[in-house]
Amino acid sequence: MKEIIFYRTESNVCPIEDFLDALTAKQAQKVAWVLQLIEELDQAPTQYFKKLVNTKDIWEVRIQISGNIFRLLGFFDKGDLIILNHGFQKKTQKTPLKEIKIAENRKKDHLNRRQ
Numbered sequence: 001m002k003e004i005i006f007y008r009t010e011s012n013v014c015p016i017e018d019f020l021d022a023l024t025a026k027q028a029q030k031v032a033w034v035l036q037l038i039e040e041l042d043q044a045p046t047q048y049f050k051k052l053v054n055t056k057d058i059w060e061v062r063i064q065i066s067g068n069i070f071r072l073l074g075f076f077d078k079g080d081l082i083i084l085n086h087g088f089q090k091k092t093q094k095t096p097l098k099e100i101k102i103a104e105n106r107k108k109d110h111l112n113r114r115q
Contacts, residue, residue, distance in 0.1 A: 001039060001042075003081050006083070006084050006085075009106075009109070027065055034048050034062075038061065048062055058100055069090040073085060073087070073102075077110070077111075085106035
């Protein structure tokens with residue numbers, strides 16, 4: 001079973017919590033449902049969770065509700081531990097490179113501080 005945690009900066013800021021706080025209650029509820037699904041299923045459907053191609057092992061949690069599309073980006077650490085480190089509202093067909101770079105930089109920061 002997978003476990004999802006949220007990345008924190010060195011100054012203890014949590015970008016995912018900040019992103020979730022900006023959502024409506026209904027949107028946050030759907031995000032929570034999708035995260036629970038990913039944790040509990042051995043193989044989460046790709047409509048909710050998939051690896052982004054051409055990235056440094058960045059994974060994408062996909063949430064769609066009422067015409068809005070949200071993405072949470074993160075990575076695997078220590079087996080089945082998923083560290084989510086960036087969230088945004090998706091407005092284009094492809095995941096913007098700038099959003100991927102933020103996730104990759106936060107992954108690098110997390111791994112450097114963990115050692």
